[in-house]
Amino acid sequence: MDVHYLSKINFRRWVERLSQEAPLYHPKEINGNLVYQKFISEEEIILGEVRTIGPLKVYFFSLNQRVATYPSPSRIKKGEGLRIFLGVKACDLQSLEILDKVFIEGEYKEPFYLKERKNTILISSDCTKPKDACFCNLVDLEPYPRKGFDLNLSPLKESFLVEVGSEKGEELISRFKDFFNRPSGEQIEEQKENRKKTLNLLKATNTSFKTKKSYQKIVKKNYDSPLWEEEAGDCVECGLCTNICPTCHCYLLYDEKEKRAFNRMRMWDSCQYIGFAQVAGGANPRARLAERLRHRYLHKLDYFKDDFGLYMCTGCGRCVEGCLGKIDMREVLKKLEESK
Numbered sequence: 001m002d003v004h005y006l007s008k009i010n011f012r013r014w015v016e017r018l019s020q021e022a023p024l025y026h027p028k029e030i031n032g033n034l035v036y037q038k039f040i041s042e043e044e045i046i047l048g049e050v051r052t053i054g055p056l057k058v059y060f061f062s063l064n065q066r067v068a069t070y071p072s073p074s075r076i077k078k079g080e081g082l083r084i085f086l087g088v089k090a091c092d093l094q095s096l097e098i099l100d101k102v103f104i105e106g107e108y109k110e111p112f113y114l115k116e117r118k119n120t121i122l123i124s125s126d127c128t129k130p131k132d133a134c135f136c137n138l139v140d141l142e143p144y145p146r147k148g149f150d151l152n153l154s155p156l157k158e159s160f161l162v163e164v165g166s167e168k169g170e171e172l173i174s175r176f177k178d179f180f181n182r183p184s185g186e187q188i189e190e191q192k193e194n195r196k197k198t199l200n201l202l203k204a205t206n207t208s209f210k211t212k213k214s215y216q217k218i219v220k221k222n223y224d225s226p227l228w229e230e231e232a233g234d235c236v237e238c239g240l241c242t243n244i245c246p247t248c249h250c251y252l253l254y255d256e257k258e259k260r261a262f263n264r265m266r267m268w269d270s271c272q273y274i275g276f277a278q279v280a281g282g283a284n285p286r287a288r289l290a291e292r293l294r295h296r297y298l299h300k301l302d303y304f305k306d307d308f309g310l311y312m313c314t315g316c317g318r319c320v321e322g323c324l325g326k327i328d329m330r331e332v333l334k335k336l337e338e339s340k
């Protein structure tokens with residue numbers, strides 16, 4: 001993997017130039033949280049730190065999407081063309097790898113998602129301040145990207161180390177090659193040290209949650225545990241955990257009248273809602289809240305792992321941070337392991 005050095009001054013010039021070529025989105029702090037915003041000024045860019053409060057999926061799989069119009073078909077707008085995301089974190093890159101498996105790696109390619117994926121340049125960055133809710137290290141990830149990016153930026157003192165992850169990334173370097181230099185051994189060492197420090201911080205936060213068995217074994221073994229019922233007692237069925245999750249991708253279709261035509265709309269759904277699995281005639285295989293809670297864990301940590309070889313959880317901790325019932329996935333899994 002090619003590695004380059006980028007000074008802070010050249011970073012400023014480079015992002016200015018990139019923003020003139022395509023809409024550039026980056027994390028910006030608003031009321032103490034990081035959110036993606038369109039580029040206005042380099043001063044607003046927050047690289048490092050941690051993932052944004054909301055999931056990256058909204059830019060690839062929108063909350064509400066018109067997928068067809070009938071009886072007179074019209075052109076459906078699919079996205080805005082090339083765009084650049086700067087400061088994407090390892091957990092959110094992993095979420096795209098997961099969504100790729102669902103939407104574009106099977107026989108049927110979901111055209112809206114595919115178009116957004118093709119039109120996006122991903123410039124990721126290392127985490128430097130994981131939150132207490134973060135647990136990527138417990139689901140086989142690290143707080144810095146290893147793959148899935150076009151370029152990755154590791155913050156150093158007043159500069160960045162830039163790793164190239166794809167041809168698109170290589171192209172972004174070669175077009176602006178005056179901005180980039182060869183890194184020194186010291187700078188590479190600094191990156192390693194920073195990464196080690198962040199990983200150690202994350203490990204320290206999660207020491208008490210670490211389980212002996214894999215998450216997949218734990219949920220498989222505890223299918224009939226009374227703990228599901230106990231945990232569901234705190235759930236208020238708000239659906240936040242699935243909506244804010246960067247990997248949840250269930251949706252429903254409905255029709256909407258517009259003048260002389262109908263639009264077929266696609267909207268996110270949540271397996272935590274009582275009507276999610278209900279079928280015509282009223283039968284509901286997951287009528288109880290505990291069954292729905294358990295299903296979420298099984299889908300993420302067992303079925304998906306069996307089907308695709310990876311967890312459908314990136315440890316981003318958004319569900320932990322946002323759950324109205326204060327249900328912490330790490331705690332539930334630890335309790336399940338210790339319950340037998």
Ligand code: SF4
Nearest residue numbers: 245313314316317319
């Ligand atoms: S289940 Fe929770 S921690 Fe895992 S990816 Fe979804 S929001 Fe993040």
Ligand code: SF4
Nearest residue numbers: 235236238239241323
């Ligand atoms: S966020 Fe918490 S309270 Fe809301 S549905 Fe999910 S588990 Fe239940």
